[in-house]
Amino acid sequence: MHLRDDPGWRADTRFLSHHERLSAAEWLDRLREAPGLDALPDQYNEGPGLRELEAEVATLLGKPAGRFVLKGVIAQQAMLRVWTERGGTPVVALHSRSHIELDEDGGYQRLHGLVPVRLGTWSPFTVADLDAVAERIGVVVVELPIRRAGHKLPSWAELTAISEWCRERGVPLHFDGARLWESAPYYGRSLAEIAALADSVYVSLYKTIGGLGGCVLAGDEEPITRTRPWTTRHGGNLYTVFPYVLAARAGLRKHLPRMAEYRERALGLAAALARVPGVRVAPEPPHTNAFQVYLPGTPDRLTAANRKLLERENVWLFAHFTETPVPGLAMAEVGTGSSTAAFTDSEAAELVARLVEEAR
Amino acid sequence: MHLRDDPGWRADTRFLSHHERLSAAEWLDRLREAPGLDALPDQYNEGPGLRELEAEVATLLGKPAGRFVLKGVIAQQAMLRVWTERGGTPVVALHSRSHIELDEDGGYQRLHGLVPVRLGTWSPFTVADLDAVAERIGVVVVELPIRRAGHKLPSWAELTAISEWCRERGVPLHFDGARLWESAPYYGRSLAEIAALADSVYVSLYKTIGGLGGCVLAGDEEPITRTRPWTTRHGGNLYTVFPYVLAARAGLRKHLPRMAEYRERALGLAAALARVPGVRVAPEPPHTNAFQVYLPGTPDRLTAANRKLLERENVWLFAHFTETPVPGLAMAEVGTGSSTAAFTDSEAAELVARLVEEAR
Known part of the structure; x- marks a missing residue:
């Protein structure tokens, strides 16, 4: 059950993860904080705000x-298509728990005929894994962090080694940086320093x-430009996307400066929850602002308990509980954001203890 | 040149085609007219407003x-994929001037391996064209109207004959009804009566x-549901689309009742322009609210003349001029909407006469 489907949700419900939940009307107000409001909306990916x-x-x-x-x-499918066409081989080396592999219904295979070489299990793959690939690789994808493996990042040494491996062999390296903003504090390096590796x-x-x-x-002008026909074929060329542009520009100003703070909070919160x-x-400790929590109980009982806490305490701890390979343990994710400040670490730990007790 | 790129645009510029041009800020106000503002935004295609x-x-x-x-x-690519997989043949029969063929960078071929059988040139195709196809067809697509052939519609007799042809042979019929709302007045039938043919x-x-x-x-539940994995693979599963939902619900209330009126206006306007x-x-006469205008002059000179009229008269007649196969004639499109009411037919004809004179 997701909270949005829950009739128990109230405007003042406290959330452990992410940012405040805005209604559509509140979102329209929020968008007014962005620059570029007096311009005509972008059209078909052209417009000053978009540019x-x-x-930026x-x-x-x-x-x-x-x-x-x-x-x-x-x-990403467009980018992988461009790199693999350049390399003359459809082989994509990527993590077995990556978003492209697990969360896109096989689009890169079914729409583009790309062929996966899956590396790693619950940790990021390394150059040793790449060395073991006998096939010629068209592109290497590194997801930063790998959400489905617990938002884990490779070490800086591992990441630079992968970059060097690719450069030496002339294999393009693509970063799936869906959470790159959240990753920079772990490396203690600028976004540009990290991106320079790919x-x-x-x-x-x-x-x-x-x-x-x-x-x-x-990326460089030429490969990025070559993604255009593919994004058009995918249906990415919308009449206008101005609400997304406004929201992104407002969000970058509001949240990008707070990424290190969100990660610090995740470190403290994770330590507190680990003591339950x-x-x-x-x-x-977590690498980014997000981490997994393994809880005793079944997903069903934990879901019911989470809902009871919503009713009784007007708090919403976890969005979703999933099975794990370990009998009696379920998994939930936490991703700190501005909402997390509504809890102290010790209060959150106490609530999680009650959740576990309730789900027993 | 499109007006959005033109520094001569002003907030009170009059447009011959379409609806009023809103700034981003004005759009945010407009979205407040829609129902469902107090709900949380839809997420990943789930939410009450979207449903x-x-x-509706x-x-x-x-x-x-x-x-x-x-x-x-x-x-449409998802739908064509579902129908052709069901039929066991990748052959798509469609008009040679259809949007899927001309305006999507070959997505249906390049992403789905679908194979076109192209029918018709500047008029809608008929059952005689279908009869002449020797290959087994996976799906027939009829675009209503065919924009790139002048927003032309087949007659009701032709359309029902195509529908019967498909039903007799068990070939699915898909309507590209990008402008179906605009087509109903031509047939003098309800949207449901037209859609029932497909x-x-x-x-x-x-x-x-x-x-x-x-x-x-x-369509029917089963084929529509089967499009889901394909729309996910295409990247159609967005975090939220609530601005589009709000705009659509407001737009259906505002403009759907006026489609016959817009077409009536197009009939009068086209007759006036044809006398220049x-x-x-x-x-x-036009079939829908939109039609082509063939003008003496080159696209470049007409574009410059159109811009001069913007500067001198603060009017914007045509968005774009294209080459035609006839030497000395360029083509522009008109699509009537709420903006068109800012002109009488005779004033529009007089302005077009000045445009032609200026471009000589």
Whole structure:
């Protein structure tokens, strides 16, 4: 059950994760905080506000070119298609738990005929994994962080080694940076320093940035331009996307400066939750602002208990509980944001203890 | 040159085509006229406002199921994929001047491996054209109207004959109804009567409906549901699309009741423009609210003249001029809407005469 489907939701419900939940009307007010309101909306990916957003993100990433695309699924399939066509091989080396592999219904395979070489299980893959691939690789994809493996990041040494491996062999390196903003504090490096390791980078404009959707694909001018026909074929060329542009520009101003703070909060919160009997967090400590919580109980009983806490305490701890391979343990995700400030670490730990007790 | 790129645009510029041009800020106000503002935004295509919009459009079309999709390109490729997989042949019979063929960068071929059989040139195709196809057809697509052939519609007799041809042979019939709302007055029949001829129908939620984008795919529950994995693979599963839903619901209320009026205006306007020396309109009379205007001059000189009229008279007659196969004639489109009321037919004809004179 997601909260949006829950009749118990109230305007003053406190959420452990992410940012405040706005109604449609509140969103329309929020969009008024963005620059560029007096201009005509962009049309078919042309317009000054869109261009400024693309330039702003490209500059943050230290790349010559940036292209707004309404959906990461579109941007990344287009980018992988461009790189693999250049390389003359459809082979994509990517993590077995990556979004492209698990969360896009096989689009890169079914629409583009791309062929996966899946690397890694619950940790990021390394150059040793790449060395073990006998096939010629068209593009290497590194997801930063790998959400479905617990929002884990490779170490800086591992990441630079992968970059060098690719450069030595002339294989393009693409960063799935859906949460790149959230990753920079772990490395203690600028976004541009991280992005410099890759030939192309995708960054998301919602999630912790707090926008409505959309992304930017950044890299050298030529490969980024070559994604255009593919994003058109995918249906990415909308009449207008101005609400997404406004939301992204407002969100970058509001949340990008707070990414280190959100991660600091995740470190403290994870440590507090890890002290609740029977509860584990992964990774420990978290790499970004997001981490997994392993809880004793079944997804069904935990879902019911989470709902009871909503009714009794007007708090919403977790959006979703999933099965794990370990009998008796379910998994939930936490991603800190501006909403998390409504709880102290100890209060959150106490509520999680009650949740576990209730679900027993 | 499009007006949005023109520094001569002013807030009180009069436009011959379409609806008033709103700034981003004005759009945010407009969206407040829609129902459902106090709800949380839809997420990943789930939410009450989205469901109500889908149900509203499905009811208008007399179909059991309707699915909102953010982009017609996505909706139609998904639908064609479903029909051709069912039929076991990738052959799509469609008009040679159809949007799917000319305006989507070959997506249906490049992403789905679908194979076109192209029918017709400057008029809608008929059952005689279908009879002449020797290959087994997976799906027949009829675009209503064919914009790139002058917004032309087949007669009701031709359309029903195509429907019968398909039913007799068990070939699915899909309507590209990007401008179906605009087509109903020509037939003097309800949207549901027209849609009943097809197995699936796509209708657009911007254009004359005046929304921000998006569409609904309607038909029986089973084939519509089967489009889901394909729209996900295309990247159609957005975090939220609530601005499009609000705009569509407001637009349906505002403009759908005026479609017959817009077409009536197009009939009068086209007749007036056809009386300007050297000017032709097509089709004559128009079938919908939109038609082509053939003007003496080159696209470059007409573009410059159009801009001069903007500077001198603060009017914007045509968005774009294109080459034609006839030497010395260029083509522009007119699509009447609420903006057109700012001109009388005779004033518009006089301005077009001045445009032609200026471009000589």
